[in-house]
């Protein structure tokens with residue numbers, strides 16, 4: 001059965017966020033930073049289901065400058081919780097294209113991330129919402145929202161990017 | 163015959179002296195159980211801020227020590243703190259963190275309780291043959307008192323009133339609340355995280371300026387130059403004061419002790435965009451000065467024994483889970499009805515340092531974890547709490563103080579700990 005146009009968009013979006021995940025797990029942060037539009041936000045909200053981010057408390061509400069700082073912190077060797085940086089391996093699955101408006105698509109999927117550091121293993125599971133914007137060189141991330149399944153409960157220290 | 167006054171030798175003398183302690187205080191599970199009984203059920207424990215249960219019917223769940231409680235506001239606006247345990251066969255009657263309700267109905271057999279805890283409904287009551295003493299079967303209520311929006315509860319009906327327990331700390335609570343700049347103070351959400359360590363390691367840290375330049379070097383490197391200068395804590399003339407009852411306050415930025423003073427001082431450059439936005443919304447200059455000056459919080463950390471910190475711009479709530487597991491909440495604060503732009507600015511400042519993904523707290527949590535790990539070694543070696551022991555001095559208010567990185571706050575907390583554990 002041939003793919004429909006919509007399936008192509010889904011496959012392209014999947015390939016793109018897999019690339020993003022791979023870059024994060026393999027510490028290719030310069031390339032990761034270049035995957036975003038200039039005014040995009042990386043958001044980890046506290047309240048499950050909220051659609052209001054700016055006026056609510058988040059774990060992270062990062063514009064470009066904050067993303068750069070987060071990476072600087074991880075790489076500086078000065079932060080005791082990020083020296084060494086936790087090893088992470090994440091998988092993304094259950095992809096669904098929620099909208100395709102030509103200029104942009106909305107992709108939802110799940111992420112299961114395992115962290116290992118100082119002989120301890122931890123897992124964070126999240127619903128991911130990506131706004132991906134189409135440009136001359138393909139997709140850029142217009143917004144990434146990480147909805148942790150336990151966001152409104154106690155987490156461990158997370159000195160890396162989800 | 164001369165009379166000499168000897169204090170009776172205490173049970174804990176061998177492991178806790180005025181200026182040092184053994185790591186058993188962090189590692190002994192039996193001691194932890196004893197703390198829950200002798201400290202957490204016998205003192206005032208913070209459970210809520212008034213704004214979290216502002217309206218009749220509002221409630222939140224909390225803990226006093228390990229006991230689950232519900233904090234409610236009834237129709238007459240009175241606050242109740244009720245043990246979250248059905249009087250029939252012990253099921254919790256509420257598992258919602260925060261909400262609004264008329265009553266709590268137990269999910270097991272349907273006993274229903276009013277907002278003040280009284281038992282209102284018992285399904286199929288006839289089988290008790292009229293002998294069920296409803297009046298004696300309400301949810302257990304704790305003694306509850308409030309000071310300047312801070313709600314505390316205790317299981318002990320014999321201890322001093324809350325105002326006396328707080329004592330000289332009241333002045334600092336009042337100063338802390340000034341950061342809502344004339345609006346009612348409100349909470350704006352919270353971050354929760356756990357660390358694998360004893361609760362007292364966290365308690366000590368709230369008045370520990372000594373760790374700041376090292377543990378928070380990464381925060382200092384990443385923030386703006388003005389903030390970096392503000393947080394040059396070791397060189398700002400701050401101090402730590404023992405406020406009695408285990409409470410202490412660490413003044414980090416003396417210029418920000420009273421947020422209603424110095425309103426004519428120029429704004430830090432980093433807040434000029436916020437000030438401009440408030441001007442464009444038509445707020446008058448005096449109000450703008452008050453809001454902007456307070457946006458980063460007060461210049462001190464107030465540590466209230468045993469579980470609340472009023473830390474600069476947020477509440478730090480400490481929840482012991484086990485001898486080597488502690489949960490910490492960082493509750494963000496704001497101005498109820500205040501300008502959205504200023505409340506948003508406060509949220510972004512909170513996110514920058516606090517919580518499990520902030521640029522500060524994970525580093526704190528890491529060193530506390532390291533303390534617990536290290537405490538597995540050298541059971542006979544002392545934890546040193548003697549920093550700036552030699553330069554303690556009396557204040558005009560009759561309290562004692564030491565320099566900004568003095569460990570006097572920790573000494574104060576452990577003195578209270580010992581008094582309560584030996585009582």
Ligand code: FES
Pocket residue numbers: 248249250251252253268269270271272273
């Ligand atoms: S345990 Fe609550 S009604 Fe039976």
Ligand SMILES: [Fe+2]
Pocket residue numbers: 367373374377378522526
């Ligand atoms: Fe700290």
